Amino acid sequence: MTYETVLVERKGRTALVTLNRPKALNALNLQVMNEVVAATEELDRDPGIGCIVLTGSEKAFAAGADIKEMRPRSYMDMYLTDWFTAWDRLGALRTPTVAAVSGYALGGGCELAMLCDILLASDTAVFGQPEIKLGVIPGIGGSQRLTRAVGKAKAMELCLTGRTMDAAEAERAGLVSRVVPAAELLGEALAVAETVAGMSAPVAMMAKEAVNRAFETTLAEGVRFERRLFHAVFAVADQKEGMGAFVEKRPPVFGHR
Ligand code: CO8
Numbered sequence: 001m002t003y004e005t006v007l008v009e010r011k012g013r014t015a016l017v018t019l020n021r022p023k024a025l026n027a028l029n030l031q032v033m034n035e036v037v038a039a040t041e042e043l044d045r046d047p048g049i050g051c052i053v054l055t056g057s058e059k060a061f062a063a064g065a066d067i068k069e070m071r072p073r074s075y076m077d078m079y080l081t082d083w084f085t086a087w088d089r090l091g092a093l094r095t096p097t098v099a100a101v102s103g104y105a106l107g108g109g110c111e112l113a114m115l116c117d118i119l120l121a122s123d124t125a126v127f128g129q130p131e132i133k134l135g136v137i138p139g140i141g142g143s144q145r146l147t148r149a150v151g152k153a154k155a156m157e158l159c160l161t162g163r164t165m166d167a168a169e170a171e172r173a174g175l176v177s178r179v180v181p182a183a184e185l186l187g188e189a190l191a192v193a194e195t196v197a198g199m200s201a202p203v204a205m206m207a208k209e210a211v212n213r214a215f216e217t218t219l220a221e222g223v224r225f226e227r228r229l230f231h232a233v234f235a236v237a238d239q240k241e242g243m244g245a246f247v248e249k250r251p252p253v254f255g256h257r
Contacts, residue, residue: 001042003035008043013050013197013256014190015043025063026056028108032066036112037089044093047257050197050204052093053189054116055100056109058182061125064107067134084108087140091115094205096196100189101125102182106164111140114149117208118196119175120189121167122182127175128164129155148215149175200238200254 007018017039019026026032036054043049056062065084077083090097090112099116103124110127113119121127129142137143138159147155150173157163167179180188196204206229213225233239238254245252 001038003039005029005032006035006039008039010049011190012194013048014193015046015049015052016186016190017043017052017054019054019056019062022057022059024066025060025104026109027064027066027068028062028112029066029069033084033086037086040090040093040097044095047201049095050199050201050256051096051098051193053098053100053186053193054112055102055186055189056105057103058122058124059103060109061099061101061103061105062109062112063104064109064130065139084140087112087115091141094208095201096193096204096208098189098193098196100185101127101176102185107131107138107142108140111138111142111145114141114145114175117211118177118192120185120192121170121176121179122185123167123179124182125167125170125176125179126164127167127170128162129159130162130164132160133162146175149173198254200236200242201256202236203233203238203254206233 005019005021007020009016017036019032021027021032040052043052097116098118098120099113100120101113102122103126105113105125105127107130110129129138129146131137143159146158154173158165167176170176171179210226210229213222217225241254242252
């Protein structure tokens with residue numbers, strides 16, 4: 001399928017999805033949402049793909065939800081169209097995802113990055129939930145995911161003042177896993193994705209599911225869930241291959257889907 005606002009490239013078992021609305025700094029309108037969701041769901045169904053990288057431009061990962069599109073809407077428009085709920089489907093993909101963030105990741109852009117599993121930032125990245133300055137609040141999970149990622153104190157400050165944070169602060173706060181020089185961001189993100197895509201696909205899915213469960217449940221239930229999945233990996237041939245390869249001192253060759 002072809003899209004107008006996203007570019008999709010396949011590199012071996014890795015897919016690169018690039019937001020492509022440069023004139024609007026990749027502002028997330030309904031078309032972008034529908035195309036990102038359709039493209040990533042198509043990749044998620046493809047057994048040849050083991051990891052998806054989502055990126056924007058050097059200047060902007062995404063400067064937020066499209067303010068011009070939202071401005072005239074009424075409560076009934078938002079409620080009846082269930083505005084932006086389809087973004088949740090990105091978080092529900094089974095294939096691991098990597099956000100490669102350069103430049104602005106504001107409002108919906110920050111929320112989009114947080115919907116991905118691994119968040120890598122360039123040293124030019126700027127994160128924030130500045131919705132309050134527009135007279136609204138985050139609406140794609142920002143108040144929840146940012147709070148879980150960086151804690152109440154910083155999330156409150158960002159959501160109540162609209163202050164942004166640079167890449168170094170975002171890394172210190174635990175929002176991003178790593179910061180790399182801008183010129184190396186995409187290469188680094190693709191390398192991480194290739195590593196993930198080289199693992200056993202079902203086991204990577206289970207690892208993702210287990211980590212995500214930490215956001216949804218108590219510690220005791222989460223550990224129990226992990227234990228059940230841990231037992232389940234012994235039904236996957238890749239467990240024998242991975243452990244066998246270690247014992248035989250050779251690299252493992254994992255089967256995929
Ligand atoms: N929406 C629409 N257009 C945008 C957006 C946006 N979020 N951001 C930038 N643009 C457009 C500008 O209007 C401009 O277009 P034009 O050339 O036609 O005037 C073009 O992109 C370039 O932008 P600037 O000229 O402003 O570029 P600068 O380099 O001067 O500034 C900034 C860059 C600082 C990123 C600035 O553009 C900015 O502040 N953007 C808005 C950031 C923001 O407030 N984001 C939050 C949006 S609200 C949101 O995300 C809510 C999500 C939840 C909704 C859920 C509903 C259920």
